[in-house]
Amino acid sequence: MWRGYDAIDGLDQNVSLATVLGLGLAEGGMAGEAELRISDPENGIEMTLDDAALSTLDQQSFETSTIWTDRVQQFAGPSLLAILNHAGITEGTVRLEAANDYAITIPVAELSETAPIVANRIDGEAFSLRQKGPLWVAYPYDSKDAFQSEEVYARSIWQLVAVERVAPAP
DSSP: OOOSSOHHHHHHHHHHHHHHHHHHIIIIISOOOOEEEEEEGGGTEEEEEEHHHHHTSOEEEEEEOOSSSSSOEEEEEEBHHHHHHHHTOOSSEEEEEETTSOEEEEEGGGOOSSSSEEEOEETTBOOOGGGTOSOEEEOOGGGOGGGSSHHHHHHOOBSEEEEEEEEOOO
16 A cells, blocks of 8 residues: 555655754754853953853842743843953943844943843743743843833843953943
8 A cells, every 4th residue: 555655755754854853952942051252352351151150150130020021030140240250341331242143232330240140040940042041131120110121121132142342441
């Protein structure tokens, strides 16, 4: 009896489906390894921090709602300021870039030890590109009216991949 394909064709289809599903997972279906490139071309600083390195820095956490999610969640990770200090960047302006090339700038003077953080955990778990991870610049939005502004929302970059010092202090 003819089935419309032979065993070899069926195998090829199964392998192709497995390959497609595997690629889908690699592109964000599962929590990926956090990796953040940090640079300061003027001072010759170039480094990459993985999840383990980020976890060695002072950790901050808070519970907050966001305009992008449907419930209050706990965000945890080092502050952006702690990351910059670790890299030797203490002044000027930094450019933050996402995986999709979205980018914003923030003066270092506007950062604090507690906000924003570079969250690498939500509700205690690593999170994937599909979930806005594995790194998300987050503020405790519910704690202050000042954190509920268009400027702060624009700075709340998810899928963060790079931070570069682009201007010295004035």
